Amino acid sequence: MAQRIDVKDLNIYYGDFLAVEGVSMTIDPKSVTAFIGPSGCGKSTFLRTLNRMHEVIPGARVDGSVELEGVDLYGDDVDPVAVRRTVGMVFQRPNPFPTMSIRDNVLAGVKLNNKRISKSDADELVESSLRGANLWNEVKDRLEKPGSGLSGGQQQRLCIARAIAVKPQVVLMDEPCSALDPISTLAIEDLIQELKKDYTIVIVTHNMQQAARVSDRTAFFNIAGTGKPGRLIEMNDTATIFSSPAEKATEDYVSGRFG
Amino acid sequence: MSATTSITDDAGAVERTRALLTSADTGRRRTDRAMTVLIYGAFTLAVIPLVSLLWTVVVNGIERFNGDFLFTSMRGVFGGMDMGGAYHAAVGTLMITLTATVISVPIGLLVAIYLVEYGRGALARATTFFVDVMTGIPSIVAGLFAFALFTIFLGPGAKLGIIAAVALSVLMIPVVVRSCEEMLKLVPNELREASYALGVPKWLTIVRVVLRTSVAGITTGVLLSIARVIGETAPILITAGVSDSINFNPFDGRMMTLPVYIFSQYRQGPVPCREDALDCLVGINFDRAWAAALLLIIIVMLLNLIGRLVTRWFSPKLR
Amino acid sequence: MTTTDSPPDAKPGRLKPPTRRRNHGDTERGFSRVFRWITTGSGAFLLLVLAAVAVFLIARGLPALTASPEELSGKGGLPTGMNSLWDLVGPLVFGTLLAAAMALLLATPVAIGIALFISHYAPRRAASVIGYVIDLLAAIPSVVFGLWGGRTLAPIISDVWVWIAGVLDFLPFWTVNVTNTGRSLATASVVLAVMVLPIITAVSREVFLQTPTLHEEAALALGATRWEMIRTAVLPFGRSGVISAAMLGLGRALGETMAVLMILSPGILYSFQIFDSGQQQTIAAFIASRFAEASGLAVNVLIATGLALFVITMVVNMGARAIVARRKEFSGAN
Numbered sequence: 001m002a003q004r005i006d007v008k009d010l011n012i013y014y015g016d017f018l019a020v021e022g023v024s025m026t027i028d029p030k031s032v033t034a035f036i037g038p039s040g041c042g043k044s045t046f047l048r049t050l051n052r053m054h055e056v057i058p059g060a061r062v063d064g065s066v067e068l069e070g071v072d073l074y075g076d077d078v079d080p081v082a083v084r085r086t087v088g089m090v091f092q093r094p095n096p097f098p099t100m101s102i103r104d105n106v107l108a109g110v111k112l113n114n115k116r117i118s119k120s121d122a123d124e125l126v127e128s129s130l131r132g133a134n135l136w137n138e139v140k141d142r143l144e145k146p147g148s149g150l151s152g153g154q155q156q157r158l159c160i161a162r163a164i165a166v167k168p169q170v171v172l173m174d175e176p177c178s179a180l181d182p183i184s185t186l187a188i189e190d191l192i193q194e195l196k197k198d199y200t201i202v203i204v205t206h207n208m209q210q211a212a213r214v215s216d217r218t219a220f221f222n223i224a225g226t227g228k229p230g231r232l233i234e235m236n237d238t239a240t241i242f243s244s245p246a247e248k249a250t251e252d253y254v255s256g257r258f259g
Numbered sequence: 260m261s262a263t264t265s266i267t268d269d270a271g272a273v274e275r276t277r278a279l280l281t282s283a284d285t286g287r288r289r290t291d292r293a294m295t296v297l298i299y300g301a302f303t304l305a306v307i308p309l310v311s312l313l314w315t316v317v318v319n320g321i322e323r324f325n326g327d328f329l330f331t332s333m334r335g336v337f338g339g340m341d342m343g344g345a346y347h348a349a350v351g352t353l354m355i356t357l358t359a360t361v362i363s364v365p366i367g368l369l370v371a372i373y374l375v376e377y378g379r380g381a382l383a384r385a386t387t388f389f390v391d392v393m394t395g396i397p398s399i400v401a402g403l404f405a406f407a408l409f410t411i412f413l414g415p416g417a418k419l420g421i422i423a424a425v426a427l428s429v430l431m432i433p434v435v436v437r438s439c440e441e442m443l444k445l446v447p448n449e450l451r452e453a454s455y456a457l458g459v460p461k462w463l464t465i466v467r468v469v470l471r472t473s474v475a476g477i478t479t480g481v482l483l484s485i486a487r488v489i490g491e492t493a494p495i496l497i498t499a500g501v502s503d504s505i506n507f508n509p510f511d512g513r514m515m516t517l518p519v520y521i522f523s524q525y526r527q528g529p530v531p532c533r534e535d536a537l538d539c540l541v542g543i544n545f546d547r548a549w550a551a552a553l554l555l556i557i558i559v560m561l562l563n564l565i566g567r568l569v570t571r572w573f574s575p576k577l578r
Numbered sequence: 579m580t581t582t583d584s585p586p587d588a589k590p591g592r593l594k595p596p597t598r599r600r601n602h603g604d605t606e607r608g609f610s611r612v613f614r615w616i617t618t619g620s621g622a623f624l625l626l627v628l629a630a631v632a633v634f635l636i637a638r639g640l641p642a643l644t645a646s647p648e649e650l651s652g653k654g655g656l657p658t659g660m661n662s663l664w665d666l667v668g669p670l671v672f673g674t675l676l677a678a679a680m681a682l683l684l685a686t687p688v689a690i691g692i693a694l695f696i697s698h699y700a701p702r703r704a705a706s707v708i709g710y711v712i713d714l715l716a717a718i719p720s721v722v723f724g725l726w727g728g729r730t731l732a733p734i735i736s737d738v739w740v741w742i743a744g745v746l747d748f749l750p751f752w753t754v755n756v757t758n759t760g761r762s763l764a765t766a767s768v769v770l771a772v773m774v775l776p777i778i779t780a781v782s783r784e785v786f787l788q789t790p791t792l793h794e795e796a797a798l799a800l801g802a803t804r805w806e807m808i809r810t811a812v813l814p815f816g817r818s819g820v821i822s823a824a825m826l827g828l829g830r831a832l833g834e835t836m837a838v839l840m841i842l843s844p845g846i847l848y849s850f851q852i853f854d855s856g857q858q859q860t861i862a863a864f865i866a867s868r869f870a871e872a873s874g875l876a877v878n879v880l881i882a883t884g885l886a887l888f889v890i891t892m893v894v895n896m897g898a899r900a901i902v903a904r905r906k907e908f909s910g911a912n
Contacts, residue, residue: 003276053799058702069276078280081287085801086279095792099814108810109800113284159796166800169279291803298699301691302708305779308772309715312726319729369620377614378621386621388899389628395826395895396631396888397833399862403884407634415877429627436624462613490719493835493862497869518721518836525725525840545729552722559717 003069003169003200004029005050010064011229012045014057020046021229023064025219032192032201034211034238037221038253042230043204046221047172050202051087052080068169085113088168092175094155096147096162103143105158106130109166125165133161134191153184157191164199171195173203177210189214208254212242220250313556320553323546329554333503333515339530339539345551347505348520351420352558354509355499355516356489358424359431364481366428367435374436375443376465393433401429402494409498418500420509423516426494431484438480442473475573482566486559492518517555524548632888639882645875655868655876657846663879667886669846673858674887677763677838678831680852681770686824688771689778696779697786698808709783716776724840727769728761732841735768736760739853755854761843764852769837774827781826781902785819786812818901825898829891835862861887 005027012020020042027033035043048054049062052073066073073083096105106126110117117125126143130136135157139150147158156176163171173192177185192214195201205211211218219235234247245251328344336343370390374383405426409417446469454464470477500513501523524544532539540546645654647661656666692712696705736758743756756762793811802810813820842863843855851857865880865887872880 003272051799053795056795056798068280070273071276071280073280075280079288081801081803082280084799086276089795089799091792091795091799093792095790095796097793097796097810097814108797109802112287112800112802112806112810162796162800169276287803287806291805294805294808295699298691298695301688302695302700304688305692305712305715305772305775308731309711309718311730312718312722315726315730316722366620366623369617370624373617373621377617382618382621382625386624388903389625391899391902392892392895393624393628395829395833395891395898397835397862397891399833399835399865400631400635400884400888400891403638403865403881404631404634407638407881408630410638415873429631432624432627460608461610465613486717490721492719492721493839493866496866500870518719521721521725522836522840525728548725552725555719556722559719560714563714563717 005170005200005202006065006067006070007050008065008067010046010049010062010066012042012049012054012062013060015059018229020221021231023232025232025235027200027202028217029200030196030198031216032196032203032214034215034218035202035204035221036206036208036211036218036253037230037233038223039206040226040230041221041223043219043221044174045230046232047174047202047204048089050170050172051089052083053089055080085109085166086168087170087172088163088166090156090159090163090171090173090176093179094152094159096150096155096158098146098148100147101144102139102147102150102158105147106161106165108162113166129161129165130158132164132195133157134187134194135161151184153180153187156180156184156188160188160191160195164195168199170200170202173201175204175206178206185210208242212238218242220245220247220253222249222253316549316552316556319546319549320551323550324553328547328550332505334505336503339532339536339541339543341538341540341543343543343547345517345520345547345554347502348515348517348551349554350505350507351499351502351514352489352516352518354507355420355423355427355495355514356485358421358509359427359488360481360485362424362428363431363435363484367432367484368439368477370432370436371439371443372465372469374440376461376469390433390436393429394437396429398426398430398491399493399497402426402497404429405494405498418498418513419511420499420506420514423495423499423514424509426498427488427491430491430494431488434484434487435481438483439473439477442476442480443469445476446472475569479566479570482562482569486562486566489562490518490555490559492516492522495519496522517551517558521548521551521555524551635881635885635888638878639885640878641875642878642882645878649875650879653875654879655872656879663882666846666879667861667883669848670859670861670864670883671886671890672848673763673846674832674860674862674890676850676852676858677767677770677860678828680764680767681774681831682824682828684768684771685775685778685827686820689775689823689827690782690820692775692779693782693786694808694812696783697789698804698812709780712776712779715772716780720773720834720836721840723769723773724836724838727765727837727841731769732760732765734760735765736762739764743853755851757843757853757855759843759855761841761855762853763842763858766838766841767852769841770831770834773834773837774830777830778820778823778827781823782816782820785816785823789815818904822898822901825894825901829895829898832891832894833862833887834860835866839863839866 007023007025010020010023011018023046035047037043045054050066054060062074068086072078097108100108103126106129107122110125127136130139135154138154147155150158177188180188189210192201192203203215215238217235218238218241220233220241221230222233223230234241234245234250236246241250242254245254327342329349330346331342331344332347333343370386374387378386405422408425409419409422450468450472451464454468459467495516496519499516499519501519502513502515506512506514525548527544529541529545530539530543532541642650642654642663650656650663651661660666696708700708739760739762740756740758743754746752746754789812793815794807797807797810838860842859844859844863844867845856846859847857849857861883865884868876869880
């Protein structure tokens with residue numbers, strides 16, 4: 001299921017503005033990779049280029065390449081819709097569709113792809129996805145209730161269930177816990193540990209303890225000043241980044257001296 | 260997803276991924292394309308009548324659109340005579356609209372001030388709601404109301420410019436309230452507080468600070484609301500009647516306006532000319548209607564344009 | 579770690595002004611108090627005007643409601659063969675509703691399409707220009723629409739109606755009559771549809787633009803195409819807004835006078851022959867066409883029909899506004 005991502009010399013522009021410059025990295029399959037760095041350093045922007053979600057913003061474009069298992073996501077014959085189906089995403093704030101029930105939320109992506117799904121298959125998928133997101137036991141009795149009635153942490157796990165129901169190869173998470181309380185955060189972190197058995201996980205986080213807890217590898221992004229492009233400063237095993245980073249800026253950041 | 264080569268095989272994995280990323284579902288893509296076409300089509304469909312209407316009005320109206328038309332009335336004009344203009348209608352439109360504006364703007368502005376600066380409680384909620392409801396009053400009903408109101412004072416059958424102005428005011432006040440309200444809400448609270456801090460009483464703060472800051476927006480709102488009522492026909496038709504002569508006094512006698520002029524020319528239809536008549540134009544009434552329509556559209560467009568320019572020039576200071 | 583704390587900073591600043599504003603009421607004196615009375619009085623006056631509209635219509639329509647059949651068909655100017663007010667008002671209400679409903683049926687899908695075009699399809703800079711173009715449609719006076727509809731559109735579109743009627747005529751149990759002049763309710767409805775298009779578009783556009791980006795992105799991230807994103811995120815979110823927009827358009831179409839008056843060749847029948855002339859008439863156009871010659875009880879009859887129009891449009895508009903208002907509260911709570 002899980003696949004590796006190779007990024008080579010990626011520049012990201014908004015119109016003429018260079019937002020992120022010269023990122024190259026490799027993301028291993030079946031692992032958790034965390035992106036850390038100060039606000040505005042381009043880590044979320046970069047994350048969005050991994051499933052072409054940045055194209056939603058008018059004027060956004062990239063050069064360089066992002067390869068999923070050797071296939072360039074920006075190749076001519078690649079369909080951005082298929083990319084987003086293959087590389088799922090979970091957002092900063094939980095965003096279940098307010099007009100849909102819990103069950104329909106989980107099935108939302110599948111129904112787009114495959115309009116005719118038998119009821120038993122659908123039931124099975126709802127259960128397995130919700131189990132996969134550690135939510136099944138909490139919601140199994142109210143699948144037809146609206147998803148917006150759940151707590152924030154449950155909503156976020158519902159969004160994860162929705163993302164994994166389409167069977168992606170990679171799951172991107174953009175600060176998935178920043179809107180949640182500590183207990184819900186813990187639940188999501190446990191979930192991430194389980195998900196990495198099947199998926200390649202990339203997570204952006206503001207919280208360095210969280211990066212240290214959940215990730216196998218960590219990438220540190222930084223920005224030289226306002227108006228300057230964000231850059232990848234250093235990427236290594238998480239333990240190394242937090243104990244003996246190669247760069248001074250990384251050390252300053254992880255030790256809390258700035259940012 | 261169809262490739263089922265061994266997972267460890269590197270080339271196989273690449274192929275599989277490629278298949279995954281390029282597997283565009285043709286059905287879905289077709290639906291997406293079809294909807295895009297439909298939505299572009301909807302827009303085109305709306306532009307067709309607009310272009311057709313503006314084009315016909317310009318082409319048909321330009322012929323008679325000259326000084327003669329603009330500065331003569333219909334007095335003594337009959338049959339297919341190649342003369343007569345819309346001067347009396349332009350005068351009537353000016354007087355009636357002006358009167359309606361004089362009635363509507365103070366009331367509308369005061370209501371807007373009430374809603375923004377004081378409005379709280381049941382009365383304010385009711386006012387907000389019914390201002391919106393009032394924007395939906397059919398114009399002919401406003402005309403009937405003004406007619407019924409004035410029959411009390413003047414008896415039945417009175418046709419005056421002022422009655423039409425009252426009818427237009429009923430239609431205009433809610434529009435003025437809405438636009439002024441929006442503009443007053445844009446005034447930042449800090450300005451009000453700064454004024455209070457200097458010991459300026461509330462009413463002076465509203466007049467000197469709030470109204471002065473939002474004067475451009477209010478001007479725009481008033482111009483746009485004038486543009487909306489200036490084209491009203493039905494309420495004027497039943498309150499100010501039809502006239503062929505110039506009348507500057509809204510309190511005395513019937514008054515013609517441009518929209519009613521267009522309608523009455525249209526209703527007269529083609530002129531039955533004798534075959535040997537040289538100065539008889541069969542389509543003269545329609546020609547006059549088109550020319551008056553052109554004049555009316557020019558006025559309305561100018562009001563809209565000036566209104567928008569006023570905001571564009573003055574509003575950046577506000578934000 | 580200071581970066582994480584930035585969002586909460588914004589809150590106290592935004593909450594302050596309303597609490598401060600609440601305090602002035604107590605300290606007013608002198609002209610400030612008078613000024614408050616004047617503005618509050620204006621608000622009350624506005625409600626009074628609306629009430630007066632209703633009261634005057636009822637008072638002046640009442641003689642027609644209470645008059646005997648003989649009086650109505652004599653002095654009341656009812657068309658021959660009618661001997662109660664309802665014989666007149668019934669078909670007129672029918673014609674009004676039929677015309678407005680057809681206009682709405684034509685306009686709503688197109689308006690939703692344009693609104694989506696502006697909110698989600700057109701490039702941002704083009705969108706504002708397009709919005710302006712649609713607003714231009716709203717600025718054109720109804721009498722000009724009537725002139726254009728009667729002189730330009732009717733002769734052209736009559737061929738279309740003849741063709742459609744020819745196709746429909748093959749249906750059993752139903753004869754479709756059609757006029758060659760184009761002066762039918764179908765033509766009037768097309769013009770009405772063009773006239774209500776801007777208001778439906780404007781309201782729908784606002785609602786579509788308010789769709790939370792979160793939900794749009796959620797749909798896109800699941801691999802939705804643009805249309806699928808609109809179907810899963812935008813349309814469900816905007817549904818109540820579109821309904822109220824359509825009702826506002828309905829209110830406009832119900833009360834529109836000139837376009838119908840100048841295009842339709844009227845009749846006072848309960849008739850579904852929308853392609854034929856001399857079949858239906860709307861309330862507003864009926865009043866405008868008869869008012870000049872009417873006197874005495876005939877005026878009361880016209881005002882009574884106007885009252886019917888007033889009641890219908892008020893109900894529709896209040897319904898629409900209630901939906902909008904409830905929506906506002908909804909989004910405000912989030």
